[in-house]
Amino acid sequence: MNAPSALRNVRAAGELRIEWPDGARQQLSHARLRAACPCAQCRAARLRGHIDVVGEGVRLREMVPQGYGVQLSFDDGHERGIYPWGYLRELA
Numbered sequence: 001m002n003a004p005s006a007l008r009n010v011r012a013a014g015e016l017r018i019e020w021p022d023g024a025r026q027q028l029s030h031a032r033l034r035a036a037c038p039c040a041q042c043r044a045a046r047l048r049g050h051i052d053v054v055g056e057g058v059r060l061r062e063m064v065p066q067g068y069g070v071q072l073s074f075d076d077g078h079e080r081g082i083y084p085w086g087y088l089r090e091l092a
């Protein structure tokens with residue numbers, strides 16, 4: 001899976017905008033991203049059927065590219081999730 005050609009955090013809209021090398025575009029709300037956090041802790045919680053209530057007001061604070069994906073830090077203090085590119089694309 002190739003990295004996106006552009007990755008833009010539009011805080012005012014609460015959205016992450018992604019452009020892929022094949023021209024596809026994606027918009028993901030920060031709340032949706034937070035709810036889909038792929039870290040071991042959040043995955044385990046979802047497997048147990050625990051539905052996290054994620055406030056619509058949660059905002060993406062920082063993005064740190066990690067080669068195969070991007071680490072996202074949210075303003076609720078959670079920053080453990082590294083989202084592989086393929087996973088991000090499937091969230092559309």
Ligand SMILES: [Zn+2]
Nearest residue numbers: 037039042081
């Ligand atoms: Zn998590």
